[in-house]
Amino acid sequence: MFRMPCQPRKGWQQLAGEFGFHFHTMYGEPYWDERAYYQFTLAQIEKDIEDPTAELHQMCLAVVDDVVNSEQLLTRFSIPKAHWGLVKDSWRNRDPSLYSRLDLVYSGKGPAKLLENNADTPTSLYESGFWQWLWLEQQVNAGVLARNADQFNSLQEKLVFRFGEIAQHYQLNQMHFSCCKDTEEDRGTVQYLQDCAREAGIQSDFVFIEDIGLADTGVFTDLADAPITDCFKLYPWEFILREEFGDSLADAKVNWLEPAWKSIISNKALLPLLWQKFKGHPNLLPAYFADDIPHNIHHKAPHNAMHGGKWVKKPLFSREGANISLIENGKESELSPGPYGEEGFIVQAFHPLPVFDGNHTLIGSWLVDDMPAGISVREDSNAITQDLSRYLPHIIL
Amino acid sequence: MTNSNKSHAAQDAMTDNQSSGSATSRKRSSGINLSRMRKSYALKPLAIGIASVFLSACGEEKQDAQIYTSLEDCKRDFPDAVERCDAAYKTATEEAMRTSPRFNSEYDCEYEFGANQCRTVNTNSGSVFMPFMAGFMVSQLLSPNRYYSQPLYTSYSPYSSYRSRWVTADGNVFSGDIRKRNYKVGSDTLKPKPTVNRTMKRGGFGSSVRAKSSWGSSSRKGSWGG
Secondary structure, three states: OEEEEOOOOOOHHHHHHHOOOOOOEEOOEEOEOOOEEEEEOHHHHHHHHHHHHHHHHHHHHHHHHHHHOOHHHHHHOOOOHHHHHHHHHHHHOOOOOOEEEEEEEOOOOOOOEEEEEEOOOOOOHHHHHHHHHHHHHHHHHOOOOOOOOEOOEOHHHHHHHHHHHHHHHHOOOEEEEEOOOOOHHHHHHHHHHHHHHHHOOOEEEEOOHHHOEEEOOOOEEOOOOOEOOEEEEOOOHHHHOOOHHHHHHHHHOOEEEOOOOHHHHOOOOHHHHHHHHOOOOOOOOOEEEOOOOHHHHHOOOOOOOOOOOEEEEEEOOOOOOOOOEEEEOOEEEEOOOOOOOOOOEEEEEOOOOOEEOOEEEEEEEEEEOOEEEEEEEEEEOOOOOOOOOEEEOEEEO | OOHHHHHHHHHHHHHHHOOOOOOOOOOEOOOOOHHHHOOOOOOOOOOOOOOOOOOOOOOOOOEEEEEEOOHHHHHHHOHHHHHHHHHHHHHHHHHHHHHOOOEOOHHHHHHHHOOOOEEEEEEOOEEEEEEOOOEEEEEOOOOOOOOEEEEEEOEOOOOOOOEOOOEOOOOOEOOOOOOOOEEEEOHHHHOOOOOOOOEEEEOOOOHHHHHHOOOOOOOOOOOOOO
């Protein structure tokens, strides 16, 4: 695994416009960055990323099964009691999932370590599944990259196939797609999924999360008052379950993507549970509930589980690295502020991201349902909080 | 269409055909149809409603249908099949509950259907106002297979295009005034109408975003994905 400077394609910004990729630059900072790429060997991809991704996913599913069967754990995961039935039913009915992204720390050697599981609302999908694919095709055709250069990226193919399976499962030929207003990135991600669904023969209708209505018949409606029966939502379950319309979820009987059981797998309480169940697994970092063993991190007890050292403290629910603290030899320092944390925190052993040319590099490893489907590489100037990430393409050679 | 589109097509074909690596062991998607991934238009975020367009199918077989304004009228016509009339009437009232036009306010309902022509119905999410069923249309009542029955409405409002005419739950207006009781209708007219969802409230999702989006430290503060 190494980082290779590379000539950007001429006029790629215009091409991005033609393909509807409007968020390649965000808040005045480059987001899509093709001035360099990452190169992996096939063995690194298959043995160090693909296989562990499949295995980690199965381990996560095993934890979900434990949680839905334990009131104590459902409480620990801050799933509102009123919705336990919804979450359990979605799991017991095996409601199909679409996709997720595991964030991995990987330097090219040694086992990749799971940082967290974005199983509910992962973004950077379009730039992974389509845009970096197009970059590779064009750079190969231009002679910039070797003809036998490949990429770990079967995302689009698998998404289309998976939409076909989901259509079969729910006997549907139409779905709604939804995300929040005022975010081009989320809208772009959802548009991409609509494109994939269309390739699978599904007609899509779009409605913003804020515009969803509740009808006298108990169903959710779009702006044309059409009922929402099957819906992909790029909106976190932890919000949905706590908002006003959350009370109407049971009656509305929507087949959601992602399904409600993803509220468990996307929760950071998953991390201590994984460590408890699979302690010492090479792809896991030690993790605990922060309130389980507070003295272990805040005082250097001689025989604690954590031996002082460096720990990262994260809220159960958080987005974009908000409310992260670093605990070093018992001392806590805030790395990022934010609105999260009232539901509790977990701590995870600090494992530094590898540094390439001064950039901290994070691997996002995608799954479509339970199949590993590709990676995304993001770089940040910050070691932990990933505040100004840039997306770089990758190749296998 | 334009020259630039032509060159896109050529480029798309090239990109699709000249894929690198061997097709069997590739780790990436094999065929992405680039022309289908192009967005020649800006994103259109608003849902475009599916307009209900009613076109009478030409040359279609039509069948006789009768309109009754009371159960007794029906029984008078079919003294040997009064139980059929009971069933047809029951079907129509149930369909009215499911498919009737509905309004958020009594004023709106009366504006369309006339004074004292509306009733209140309480639902999970509040009260709605629906016009009273003014009649029911039956067809093939004596058929051993399937008879048709559906509710009809009429308006007493001077502001309404339905005034003194028969109208179905989905707004199909019959020719002639309400004294006309026998029609020849197509199968579309007799089909059960879709359930009407009257949206009572919007904005019940998204409040967490308003509460949390003031935290602007992140460069990707707009996104609620991860």
